[in-house]
Amino acid sequence: MDSTKTGEIISLCRKSKGMTQKQLAELLCISEKTVSKWETGGGCPDISMLEALADTLGINVNDLLKGEISMGTNNSGNMHKIKFYTCPECSNILTSTNEAVISCCGHSLSPAEAKKPDDKHTYTAESVEDELYIELAHPMEKSHYITFAAYVTSDRVELHKLYPEQNASFRIKKRGIGELYICCSEDGLFCEYIR
């Protein structure tokens, strides 16, 4: 366990849930000082504590130990494993959360490989009460536009279909830390954290 990384993820997840250190400490029946020590990397949570802590933070124990939220590979059986497929013929968007053979219009489709975002394929988020207003920094021309965006948390996928010559923006209800997938008609699929 890397105490600095683990500390960072504890702090990040706690804040994304709108919890203070004191509230988290109370939920776990420990002292506020202990939480603060973890978050500054001054100590690691006791093994017996890990499951309750991960649970409270809404992440899995593995992610807590590694200090990062895994992007779709190690989380068996939940939405973080989601894969996206786009049919080149009819632009149908299909998803699967496990190994699958997907076909559409007579094509067998392979899942899009999600890349780390660059400046053009990223988002800005503005918090409006319990919602996030997402705006994508990308042109929306017929020849090059964002085809869809998806907000993925462990139990849900929210898909927003986007169209050329319309705004590349939409609203999502805040549901904590997740991934935002952005699919570009020319450049493929991008994925980054959102909270």
Ligand SMILES: [Zn+2]
């Ligand atoms: Zn099709």
Ligand SMILES: [Zn+2]
């Ligand atoms: Zn693009």
